[in-house]
Amino acid sequence: MRDEGKDIGEKREGANQEATGGVEGTPKASQRQGVCGRTPFAKGCSDLVFMASNTERTFIAVKPDGVQRGLVGEIIKRFEQKGFKLVALKFMHASEDLLKQHYIDLKDRPFYPGLVKYMNSGPVVAMVWEGLGVVKTGRVMLGETNPADSKPGTIRGDFCIQVGRNIIHGSDSVESAQKEINLWFKPAELVSFKSCAHDWIYE
Numbered sequence: 001m002r003d004e005g006k007d008i009g010e011k012r013e014g015a016n017q018e019a020t021g022g023v024e025g026t027p028k029a030s031q032r033q034g035v036c037g038r039t040p041f042a043k044g045c046s047d048l049v050f051m052a053s054n055t056e057r058t059f060i061a062v063k064p065d066g067v068q069r070g071l072v073g074e075i076i077k078r079f080e081q082k083g084f085k086l087v088a089l090k091f092m093h094a095s096e097d098l099l100k101q102h103y104i105d106l107k108d109r110p111f112y113p114g115l116v117k118y119m120n121s122g123p124v125v126a127m128v129w130e131g132l133g134v135v136k137t138g139r140v141m142l143g144e145t146n147p148a149d150s151k152p153g154t155i156r157g158d159f160c161i162q163v164g165r166n167i168i169h170g171s172d173s174v175e176s177a178q179k180e181i182n183l184w185f186k187p188a189e190l191v192s193f194k195s196c197a198h199d200w201i202y203e
Contacts, residue, residue, distance in 0.1 A: 052106035054202060057087065057128050057190075058135045058171045066123030066167035069157055072125050075168060078141060078155065083201040088128035088181075088190045089151050096120050103184060118164070126184045133203065135174050142170045 061077070062072050080086065094102075099116045106112050129138065143157045145148030147166055150157035160167050171177035181190070195201075 007115075009125070034125060054131065054132045055130060055199075056134050056174065057130045057181060058138045058177045059169075059184065060127045060129055060138060060171075061117060061184075062125040062127075063167055063169060065126060065160070065165045067165070069123060069159075074159075076127075079098040081118050082131075082137070082141065084129045084131040084134050086127060087130045087192065089187050090126045090189075091123060091185070092126065094119060094126075095124050097109075098183070102180065114147060114164075128162055128181055128185060128190060135152070135171055135177050138170045139172060142168055 020087060032203065036175050060075075062075055065074065066075065078085070097117060099119045100107075101120075103112065103115060131137075143154030145156075145166065146163045147156040147160040152158060155168055171180055
């Protein structure tokens with residue numbers, strides 16, 4: 001009669017060899033190769049869980065003053081250099097109806113008509129950025145609503161002076177981001193892909 005403990009040991013060894021490509025400690029090619037042929041630092045099932053958390057999205061819009069002042073490239077550069085991924089972009093003249101819907105939560109505020117008029121005064125750049133904690137981090141990168149309260153190094157702290165010309169909008173919560181993205185973009189306009197830089201940004 002075979003020893004039961006030996007059977008269990010052989011089964012474990014066989015399972016280990018199957019998972020690692022036949023040689024203990026050597027991962028299969030499918031496990032070794034990340035995007036662009038590089039080895040990902042995260043392993044196994046944790047890859048899928050962590051990648052899911054990296055798909056948070058936020059809505060960012062460069063306002064007419066930011067466009068007119070030529071700051072679009074600088075703003076995109078900051079988000080890219082931070083490590084976030086651009087998944088949608090539109091250069092457009094937003095309609096009054098779209099802007100009224102976008103700022104619907106402010107409709108009872110005295111500055112609402114002027115805000116809609118200002119946002120309708122010229123072209124804007126609407127974007128969707130993706131990454132871990134992108135909503136919260138994006139707001140930090142923008143700075144305070146009042147540029148005078150914004151720290152140097154933030155977008156508003158570096159590039160603007162007055163609240164009424166604070167050059168950029170960013171979603172203030174994950175829920176708001178989803179609503180704004182759905183308002184400004186169709187699902188087919190959102191591009192899903194894995195960047196070759198992914199494994200150098202995330203563990």
